[in-house]
Amino acid sequence: MFPLGHVGMALLFVAPVVLLLDRKRRYPPVAVLALATALLPDLDGKIPFSHHHGGPHTVLFVLSVSLAVGLSLAFVSANLTWLARRVDGLPSFRPRAAFALGAGGALAGLGSHLFADVLMIPIADNPVEPFWPVSERTVALGLMHPGDPAWNWGLLAAGVAVQALALTFVFVRTRGYWTPVRTGRSGDSNQSR
Numbered sequence: 001m002f003p004l005g006h007v008g009m010a011l012l013f014v015a016p017v018v019l020l021l022d023r024k025r026r027y028p029p030v031a032v033l034a035l036a037t038a039l040l041p042d043l044d045g046k047i048p049f050s051h052h053h054g055g056p057h058t059v060l061f062v063l064s065v066s067l068a069v070g071l072s073l074a075f076v077s078a079n080l081t082w083l084a085r086r087v088d089g090l091p092s093f094r095p096r097a098a099f100a101l102g103a104g105g106a107l108a109g110l111g112s113h114l115f116a117d118v119l120m121i122p123i124a125d126n127p128v129e130p131f132w133p134v135s136e137r138t139v140a141l142g143l144m145h146p147g148d149p150a151w152n153w154g155l156l157a158a159g160v161a162v163q164a165l166a167l168t169f170v171f172v173r174t175r176g177y178w179t180p181v182r183t184g185r186s187g188d189s190n191q192s193r
Helices: 001-025 025-039 040-046 059-086 094-120 149-174
Strands: none
Touching: 001 025, 001 094, 025 059, 025 094, 040 059, 040 094, 040 149
16 A cells, blocks of 8 residues: 555544544644554565565554553653643643553554555565464455555545544534533433533
8 A cells, every 4th residue: 555545544543532532632642653653564665684564564563563652652751741841832741641642643553554454455475464473364355456546545535534524523522612412310401501
């Protein structure tokens, strides 16, 4: 798949995070990490003695890198909290929150890449073996050709559209334009607040 398709898939994967993290304004770091890691597995072609769809296209790689990113951000957060207190506007996160944001963002980006590659028609010399080293079984759903511009641009357009909808929903909800109806004990949904 082309990079545009992988970015679109990452946008689709990270869209639900908008709805979960909107109140605490923690969505942007997760989205940035997801987009930054979405293309990381394709660097396997640049690694000596590696082939495309090799080690970085596995669940083991996705989980290992996500854990490493989360731990790194937790370490940085624990050691730089004093800086955030002194610089106006610099967000600070507790180490546990920094771990969750880092690991979650990397998991969304890397997981979306692996998922997108599994959707493709397998290419003879580059099958995806997502469960290596436990199993060398290849997984391919064969829904699209990796070089198909319609799929790549379509995924990008879908990702941007879903992000726009999610962000619009968050904007409307946080500005008070829409408030969910809460029912009382009697079940009357028309209760006034």
